[in-house]
Amino acid sequence: MELIDILKGVELFRGLSTEQLSRLAAISHSETYPADAVIFSQGSPGDKMYVIARGEIEVRFQDHKGVAHSAIYLGAGQLFGEMALLDQGERSASVIAVQDGTEVYAISSHDFLALCQADTALGFIMMRNMALDLSFKLRHRNLDPATGL
Amino acid sequence: MIYKVSYVVIGGEYPGSIRNETERPQVGSIVQIGRVKFEVTEVQEIIPPRDDFQFLHATVRPVKTGGSH
Numbered sequence: 001m002e003l004i005d006i007l008k009g010v011e012l013f014r015g016l017s018t019e020q021l022s023r024l025a026a027i028s029h030s031e032t033y034p035a036d037a038v039i040f041s042q043g044s045p046g047d048k049m050y051v052i053a054r055g056e057i058e059v060r061f062q063d064h065k066g067v068a069h070s071a072i073y074l075g076a077g078q079l080f081g082e083m084a085l086l087d088q089g090e091r092s093a094s095v096i097a098v099q100d101g102t103e104v105y106a107i108s109s110h111d112f113l114a115l116c117q118a119d120t121a122l123g124f125i126m127m128r129n130m131a132l133d134l135s136f137k138l139r140h141r142n143l144d145p146a147t148g149l
Numbered sequence: 150m151i152y153k154v155s156y157v158v159i160g161g162e163y164p165g166s167i168r169n170e171t172e173r174p175q176v177g178s179i180v181q182i183g184r185v186k187f188e189v190t191e192v193q194e195i196i197p198p199r200d201d202f203q204f205l206h207a208t209v210r211p212v213k214t215g216g217s218h
Contacts (some may be wrong), residue, residue, distance in 0.1 A: 013200065072165060073167075074166065077169030136167070143206060144165045
């Protein structure tokens with residue numbers, strides 16, 4: 001499947017034209033991980049966000065006592081790593097590939113923000129969609145007793 | 150249609166999942182979250198659909214394994 005076809009199936013890119021999707025595809029880089037590979041670690045600097053093309057990842061975090069918790073699993077079409085990209089803070093959790101051959105598309109903060117500034121219509125749509133994705137995750141969190149809320 | 154599904158495990162002892170599905174989950178269908186299989190017990194719309202996306206919340210419970218003979 002072509003990258004643009006994959007991007008069309010991701011809510012983050014909903015509302016973008018084919019030309020805008022092509023520009024995004026040009027700054028997206030495929031990365032493939034084996035099961036149990038660490039994609040990034042809690043506390044590390046965050047300079048990329050990721051879209052899952054295939055497979056599944058687990059989000060884990062350590063609380064202030066150093067106890068590890070599994071927070072959520074994310075599958076195809078989902079976005080992760082966007083918090084550090086938006087607020088430029090360190091990674092709030094670790095992300096581990098669950099399945100062999102988990103494929104993600106990485107978009108660097110520098111390239112993404114440059115594209116949003118060059119095409120402000122694209123930037124508006126992407127920021128709106130990122131806000132909607134974070135809203136969906138919050139709704140999930142509110143419903144999930146595993147979060148301890 | 151793409152179904153963006155929030156899966157939540159009954160009891161809260163196992164984390165849930167968010168993923169896109171090409172088919173709407175049905176009560177009784179089996180999904181794998183991480184390395185564990187679950188049975189869907191309830192599906193509801195979480196927010197109104199937008200364009201080609203529907204947003205669903207599904208409650209799941211662990212699949213009961215058969216006893217040994």
